[in-house]
Amino acid sequence: MLKPKIRGGMLEMGMDLPPASIQKLADYLVLLEKWNRAYNLTAVRDPEQMVYRHVLDSLSVIPYLHGRRVLDIGTGAGLPGIPLAVACPEREFVLLDSNAKKTRFVTQVIAALNLPNAHVVLNRAEKLQTAEKFDTLISRALGGIADMLALAAHLRSPGGRFLAMKGVYPQEELAALPPGYEVLAVEALGVPGLDGKRHVVIISADSSRLPEDKS
Numbered sequence: 001m002l003k004p005k006i007r008g009g010m011l012e013m014g015m016d017l018p019p020a021s022i023q024k025l026a027d028y029l030v031l032l033e034k035w036n037r038a039y040n041l042t043a044v045r046d047p048e049q050m051v052y053r054h055v056l057d058s059l060s061v062i063p064y065l066h067g068r069r070v071l072d073i074g075t076g077a078g079l080p081g082i083p084l085a086v087a088c089p090e091r092e093f094v095l096l097d098s099n100a101k102k103t104r105f106v107t108q109v110i111a112a113l114n115l116p117n118a119h120v121v122l123n124r125a126e127k128l129q130t131a132e133k134f135d136t137l138i139s140r141a142l143g144g145i146a147d148m149l150a151l152a153a154h155l156r157s158p159g160g161r162f163l164a165m166k167g168v169y170p171q172e173e174l175a176a177l178p179p180g181y182e183v184l185a186v187e188a189l190g191v192p193g194l195d196g197k198r199h200v201v202i203i204s205a206d207s208s209r210l211p212e213d214k215s
Contacts, residue, residue: 002026002047009056009192017087024086024113025055031112032077035105041077052193057165058083058140060189061200066161067135068092073125073152074142078106080165085110085118093118094134096125125151133157140165145173145201149181153205162203165189167196174201181205 003026010016017025032054033047044050058080065084068091072081075095085093095118097103103122110118121128135157139148145164156162161184164170174183182204189198 002029002051005048005051006055009051010059012192013056013060013190015059015062015087021086024115025083027113028078028082028086028109029055031105031109035108036077039101039105041102041105049193052191054079055083056193057189057191057198059087060191060198061138061163061165062087064163064187064200064202065091065136065138067157067159069132069134069157070094070136070138071096071134071152071155073137073139073148075106075120076102076141078109080138080140081118082106082109082113082115085115086113089117091117094121094130095119096121096123096128098122098124125155128155130155133160135160136163137161138163138165144176145170145203146176146178149178149203149205156205160205162201162205164201164203166199166201169197169199170201177203 003022006025007022029047029050036042044053070091070093072095075081075097081093081095095106103120107120134155137152142148184202184204186199186201191198
């Protein structure tokens with residue numbers, strides 16, 4: 001039942017994927033439900049609810065991805081990184097988390113689904129150093145927007161963008177945006193099966209206006 005629900009939801013959002021990719025998304029949820037019994041990876045227990053609250057919610061940001069390299073900050077159980085890596089094989093995804101239990105699960109998923117464009121890193125964003133920066137830095141469950149920018153600013157490529165996935169319109173967080181950052185848009189996300197509001201905040205940075213890094 002998972003595959004028809006995934007494809008039906010994607011069609012409602014104006015998207016579609018090849019049958020093999022739909023199968024991978026269904027297989028991901030089977031693995032997530034199995035591992036969740038022992039590792040408590042997500043509060044959502046029902047795989048059919050995972051279709052809406054995890055897979056379709058993650059895929060809803062595809063139109064806003066920018067560039068080739070994407071960093072999923074605080075990926076947890078692989079969200080939104082795993083669904084996005086399945087749907088966007090032309091992009092490279094780095095799934096970052098500081099929880100070893102969760103990164104073990106995501107590593108297993110990447111191997112089981114054969115996702116050569118996805119890689120797991122066990123680290124904290126503020127400690128991560130990489131020669132090649134990221135065009136899109138996305139977070140689904142990291143916390144406040146200001147925290148996301150502070151932790152990951154050094155990982156942004158020139159022209160790179162931040163995507164913060166939120167529920168209701170984050171008025172207070174936007175009002176507290178640090179100097180040097182600009183909100184390009186706040187887009188409402190239509191996710192089938194979800195009653196609550198969903199938004200993605202798209203943020204760019206002007207390096208010349210950012211506070212000096214004194215680290």
